[in-house]
Amino acid sequence: MKFAKLLEDIFSLEQLKLDPPVLIDIGASGIIHKLWKEIAKYSICIAFDADKREMQIIENANSKFKKLFVYNCIVSDQDVNEVDFYLTKSPYCSSVLKPDTDKLKIWSYAEKFEVIGKTKIKVKQLNLIINELKIKKIDWYKSDSQGLDLRLFKNLPDEIKNNIITTEFEPGFIDSYLGEDKLSEIISYMETQNFWLSDIVVKGSQRLSQQQLGMMFSSSIFKKLAHFSHKTSAGWAELAYINNFEKISNLREYLLGWVFSTILEQHGFALSLIDKALSNQEGSITKLLDSLQNYSKWQIKKNMLKLKFMPYAVEKISKVLKLN
Numbered sequence: 031m032k033f034a035k036l037l038e039d040i041f042s043l044e045q046l047k048l049d050p051p052v053l054i055d056i057g058a059s060g061i062i063h064k065l066w067k068e069i070a071k072y073s074i075c076i077a078f079d080a081d082k083r084e085m086q087i088i089e090n091a092n093s094k095f096k097k098l099f100v101y102n103c104i105v106s107d108q109d110v111n112e113v114d115f116y117l118t119k120s121p122y123c124s125s126v127l128k129p130d131t132d133k134l135k136i137w138s139y140a141e142k143f144e145v146i147g148k149t150k151i152k153v154k155q156l157n158l159i160i161n162e163l164k165i166k167k168i169d170w171y172k173s174d175s176q177g178l179d180l181r182l183f184k185n186l187p188d189e190i191k192n193n194i195i196t197t198e199f200e201p202g203f204i205d206s207y208l209g210e211d212k213l214s215e216i217i218s219y220m221e222t223q224n225f226w227l228s229d230i231v232v233k234g235s236q237r238l239s240q241q242q243l244g245m246m247f248s249s250s251i252f253k254k255l256a257h258f259s260h261k262t263s264a265g266w267a268e269l270a271y272i273n274n275f276e277k278i279s280n281l282r283e284y285l286l287g288w289v290f291s292t293i294l295e296q297h298g299f300a301l302s303l304i305d306k307a308l309s310n311q312e313g314s315i316t317k318l319l320d321s322l323q324n325y326s327k328w329q330i331k332k333n334m335l336k337l338k339f340m341p342y343a344v345e346k347i348s349k350v351l352k353l354n
Contacts, residue, residue: 062095129206199268
């Protein structure tokens with residue numbers, strides 16, 4: 031059975047009709063999260079972005095969701111009405127935190143953080159917005175807040191935070207903003223919570239300054255070619271966490287956990303959630319659960335057919351050859 035048909039069957043259940051998934055996107059510059067494409071029409075999405083240069087695309091995307099609420103404001107952990115907001119050359123780098131220009135100057139992407147303006151911008155606490163919308167839970171929380179990811183997550187009420195199924199952050203390794211939340215701090219904190227790290231995708235820039243490039247090349251084309259030819263160093267990472275479900279045991283969350291885990295290609299964990307759900311359910315729902323279980327098993331087998339084990343096999347063979 032296809033994933034889209036399984037989604038249709040899941041979200042036709044009364045539990046999901048009355049209580050659809052709630053998706054939070056903090057720092058939604060330009061687009062709503064691509065991983066939500068298949069579940070958008072069943073979901074309530076709340077998106078935030080303070081840099082209005084990139085909000086038009088989001089406003090035009092509202093038909094994709096069951097409901098979409100777009101806020102042109104800063105999400106804060108502080109009880110204030112407005113803050114200074116630094117507009118950078120790239121709207122994706124704008125932040126309430128001032129870019130650390132002294133530390134950034136050794137990196138080739140430093141010009142993206144060049145401050146071209148400063149403005150006052152409205153601030154709202156996420157807790158207040160959730161109350162305004164009468165939302166009792168968050169199911170998938172995504173934050174790319176340019177340095178504020180950890181403090182915003184920690185500011186959520188425990189009863190909401192502990193029941194989030196999937197959460198994503200995009201913290202930095204290097205010093206991009208003054209006083210930012212770093213990757214190491216987020217990982218240390220999440221180790222104390224009821225989540226496990228599903229994925230980490232390291233991204234970065236080149237440790238090759240524009241000054242160095244300018245001394246070597248006069249042509250902007252050659253500068254770009256040198257930039258993209260140079261080794262990329264770790265600068266930031268995309269982290270994805272999934273709730274371990276040690277404190278969650280109801281059908282709605284099991285089903286959403288299966289959907290989100292499947293989207294993240296964590297088919298083994300998705301399978302374990304259906305096993306738990308089957309042990310607590312009977313009647314007509316078991317047929318659907320059996321279908322979900324079979325789908326997860328097939329995805330695991332399909333990955334074998336795609337020879338995804340080959341890098342591991344090559345590594346093992348290489349080690350054996352070196353020993354001999």
